Amino acid sequence: MTRYWLMKSEPGSFSWEDLLASPRKTTRWDGVRNYQARNLLRDTIAKGDGVLFYHSNANPPAVVGTATVTRAGYPDPTQFDARSRYHDPRSDPEAPRWFAVDIRAGHALRRPVPLATLRETAGLAKMELLRKGSRLSVQPVTAAEWKIVLKLGGIGG
DNA sequence: GCCAACGTTGGC
DNA sequence: GCCAACGTTGGC
Numbered sequence: 001m002t003r004y005w006l007m008k009s010e011p012g013s014f015s016w017e018d019l020l021a022s023p024r025k026t027t028r029w030d031g032v033r034n035y036q037a038r039n040l041l042r043d044t045i046a047k048g049d050g051v052l053f054y055h056s057n058a059n060p061p062a063v064v065g066t067a068t069v070t071r072a073g074y075p076d077p078t079q080f081d082a083r084s085r086y087h088d089p090r091s092d093p094e095a096p097r098w099f100a101v102d103i104r105a106g107h108a109l110r111r112p113v114p115l116a117t118l119r120e121t122a123g124l125a126k127m128e129l130l131r132k133g134s135r136l137s138v139q140p141v142t143a144a145e146w147k148i149v150l151k152l153g154g155i156g157g
Numbered sequence: 158g159c160c161a162a163c164g165t166t167g168g169c
Numbered sequence: 170g171c172c173a174a175c176g177t178t179g180g181c
Contacts, residue, residue: 008178008179010178034164036164056178056180057178057180061179132161132162133161133162133163134163135163135177135179137178
């Protein structure tokens with residue numbers, strides 16, 4: 001069963017344009033250091049799942065494109081890399097603490113959908129992103145929410 | 158830059 | 170197990 005997700009990225013560190021410029025428009029979604037998000041990456045997110053690519057800490061914050069999961073959860077190598085800013089010396093290679101997935105860019109939205117627009121859209125009232133205090137960098141999106149966001153973005157009907 | 162909300166750490 | 174202190178996220 002195909003599921004849908006929203007992934008946040010600060011364009012100052014890795015933007016939608018950076019994803020498009022990546023080899024095969026694919027990147028490893030690594031550096032996630034939150035246990036709830038880790039559980040999703042490790043246990044639930046599957047190859048073929050759809051991703052809304054969201055620019056956080058942006059002006060305006062907005063969903064800007066879609067992506068596809070091309071590789072399901074595997075140990076995030078940055079946790080074992082002493083030179084990485086994501087290095088975690090307490091993670092045991094025999095039982096890795098952090099996981100990553102690979103994603104490939106799908107379509108740019110014809111119109112990015114700003115956070116404010118999401119908030120104004122009735123069918124999205126229960127979106128995780130809109131919950132007060134929500135900070136999950138990887139979060140579930142329902143099929144209905146996915147459809148609505150794509151429509152707002154001018155793709156997918 | 159501010160600050161609310163949340164997660165993690167560590168003393169006890 | 171409690172909770173204060175601290176660090177991070179992310180909108181504004």
